[in-house]
Amino acid sequence: MPGSIYEFAQIPRVAPADARSRAPRGRRPRDTGKPPSIGVIYNPRSHRNLGADFDCGVSPQVYIAQPQARAQLPLALAEMAERGVDLLVINGGDGTVRDVLTCGQAIFGDDWPAIAVLPKGKTNALTVDLGVPDDWTLQAAIEALDHGGRVWRRPLSVAPAGSAPGEPAGRALGFVLGAGAFTKATQAGQSAHKLGAFNSVVVAVTGIWALLQSLFAGRSNPWRRGARMRIGLGANGVPMAHSGHGDPAMRQLLFASTLERLPAGIKAFGTLKSGLKLVAIDQIPRRTTALIPLALMGRLKGPLRDRGIHQLAATQFSLSIEEPFILDGEAFPAGDYRIEQGPELAFVTP
Known part of the structure; x- marks a missing residue:
């Protein structure tokens, strides 16, 4: 980062x-x-x-x-x-x-x-x-x-809360947004780059490191503590549900994207593919953390929300966060934001 x-x-x-x-x-x-x-x-x-x-x-x-x-x-x-x-x-x-x-x-x-x-x-x-x-x-x-x-x-559109919807000035467009442990993973990814790891290899290396930290570190460790944030869904900002695991004001990780295929074959959003999707993880216990690899491969069945893993699609969401978050590899400041979809773009492929 x-x-x-x-x-x-x-x-x-x-x-x-x-x-x-x-x-x-x-x-x-x-x-x-x-x-x-x-x-x-x-x-x-x-x-x-x-x-x-x-x-x-x-x-x-x-x-x-x-x-x-x-x-x-x-x-x-x-x-x-x-x-x-x-x-x-x-x-x-x-x-x-x-x-x-x-x-x-x-x-x-x-x-x-x-x-x-x-x-x-x-x-x-x-x-x-x-x-x-x-x-x-x-x-x-x-x-x-x-x-x-x-x-x-359609890329993510990230704008400060209170700005005029659709106004280009003051909003950023990107495809991958993350916070909490995702911010720590981005920092770890920069270290992996220095060791010669890139693209899907970085995802694998940082993913393994994050899993180990979450499994063996205490609740005060940044990988498990996450970040203090409030997530409001839709135009009315309905508060996202919480599983009851850990501090309800904290989320261990937030990840949002409009991409449909992620590096290393990760299926962070489960069966959801199109549109604006997000996954939020509460301060889950270690035994649930051990199941994260299965969830990322789409092989973990059952009610994930009860386990503290929230996968959903939204037309837009608001984010109030007290620590920097990441948009396409770069840190953005703490604050209050509105995240929605930007213009529909045609990408040329082979």
Whole structure:
């Protein structure tokens, strides 16, 4: 986890001059015979980017931007919108995707181009869900625009409580949100990265470590203590039920996502697949903790809620939390938030 906290006040704003108006583009017809217009956001700091990903011999209409900071993203995306790109290629990991979607929402609104993601980061949960191979290239993504598939996903929209619904300013878009032990797991994942573990391997390594901590540590251990939080379901903020295990003001873990396939084959949401899903774990006893691997593989039967494991879908939920939480690998500050679904996006797949 980065040492700094992602402050909502620091989300780059789009000046009116940058958010150039344009008519809706609609969807590009396939097999037009005309080369598509391609925009590439290339993150040179992503783990697997070595500066050699620009080989593109078939389509000459490729515009590549290499913003060095988040503040430069809105201008790069506004220029791509003005060009009317048919395909927006995000070359980076989950954090790069989060930043592009967050900065692009005020520019594209509900009229995003098709998006392709090249899995170049330390974590690439989105591309696991999309079924994109690790060695997917820019040229292959361009060819897939006309000859590949489409997967539609809506990212999580995270906004401070009280902000206007749907207002782009001050909200972040991403695909994986977690708190409590999830925050500790993200920190452990950073250590695993330094040892050479990435993607699903990181999930396995940190998962085993978290399980051991929860099994053998005391209640005061951060892995078992979790975080003090309140979760309200739906537009009316109905309080989430509690099993009675541990402190009702605490949750050992919170995990939410709109992805349908998770790394390492994890089935954190049980049989739930589409839409906004979340799992919350109370301060469960050790004997229930030992069953967590079975729950993650979808093999634990019976009423999980009575055991302190809550799996559900929601149109939206509110979160009041007293510790930082994680959105796509980066820490966000404690506070009061509204989490719902963002715009529906079309992702190009092989």
